[in-house]
Amino acid sequence: MVLLENKINPRYYHFALIGYCLLIFILSSLPGDELPKIDIEFSDKYIHIIVFAVLCLLFFYSLKNQSKYAKLKKFAPEYSVLFTALYGITDELHQYFVPNRSCEIYDWLADLTGAILIYIIMKTYHHKRKAVTALVFMLAVISGSCGSSIDKKNNYMINVTAEEAWLNLMPGIDETSNKFGFSIDVKMENFGDNTGLAVKDLVIYLNNDTLKNKTFESQITKDGRNVMIKVFQLNSERYLDTSKPLPEEAQFSFRIYKGSNQIKKLKTSKLTIHKVY
Numbered sequence: 001m002v003l004l005e006n007k008i009n010p011r012y013y014h015f016a017l018i019g020y021c022l023l024i025f026i027l028s029s030l031p032g033d034e035l036p037k038i039d040i041e042f043s044d045k046y047i048h049i050i051v052f053a054v055l056c057l058l059f060f061y062s063l064k065n066q067s068k069y070a071k072l073k074k075f076a077p078e079y080s081v082l083f084t085a086l087y088g089i090t091d092e093l094h095q096y097f098v099p100n101r102s103c104e105i106y107d108w109l110a111d112l113t114g115a116i117l118i119y120i121i122m123k124t125y126h127h128k129r130k131a132v133t134a135l136v137f138m139l140a141v142i143s144g145s146c147g148s149s150i151d152k153k154n155n156y157m158i159n160v161t162a163e164e165a166w167l168n169l170m171p172g173i174d175e176t177s178n179k180f181g182f183s184i185d186v187k188m189e190n191f192g193d194n195t196g197l198a199v200k201d202l203v204i205y206l207n208n209d210t211l212k213n214k215t216f217e218s219q220i221t222k223d224g225r226n227v228m229i230k231v232f233q234l235n236s237e238r239y240l241d242t243s244k245p246l247p248e249e250a251q252f253s254f255r256i257y258k259g260s261n262q263i264k265k266l267k268t269s270k271l272t273i274h275k276v277y
Helices: 002-007 010-028 043-064 070-074 076-096 105-124 128-148
Strands: 157-168 180-189 197-206 209-212 216-223 226-233 249-258 261-267 274-276
Touching (some): 010 043, 010 076, 043 076, 043 105, 070 076, 076 105, 157 249, 157 261, 197 226
Parallel strands (some): 157 274
Antiparallel strands (some): 157 180, 180 226, 197 209, 197 249, 249 261
């Protein structure tokens, strides 16, 4: 293992790191409804741990095999954790702007967990062969715990199927009444029982304002093995600030709960607000 590493051109470590960062960026750019469904409890957190554990390892080998900055080389394990954590922050901020993706502190903590696990391995096992063996063992344990968490009853998909926003500017509408309307349809395939389902934490992102804590309506119906959810405006609620210009674009995020457990956080694409005259 050591002889093999000595034969590798140091630039290949840098290329591998850059390529891996680009791969993470590309995958983070995919809308949430285009990602494959993995029916494992906390599966996204396991994936974050594994992906960023590998990223931390690549940072380590890249820093260790460069000679321009002596301090980075000397403290390669520590800087690897720092750079991995910083990249994890930028990755979460990036996902904030991707439809049906979200910026989650718990995802970043999972990223950091993966980096710290690699750091512990590197500090505990000084011999490179032992470090690689320990890494493989760690990933096997994580994969095994994923497999043991599979819930065959939760083989469902949740997607936004329709979304629309409009402004009612017809003559005769009272200036103090609600002019803003929206409708969002969600399909929960193979969900089964819809008892206890609720939509909460609606946030409306307008191009000139962000609306929180606004009341809204939701309808939850059963259609065979599917559950259909419609989220729409409450006509008695005032959504717009009359002191600001009328918005041109809107985006919505909300969470679906079953009892006290969050099932999914959804975020629509940016919508052009249609004007009704």
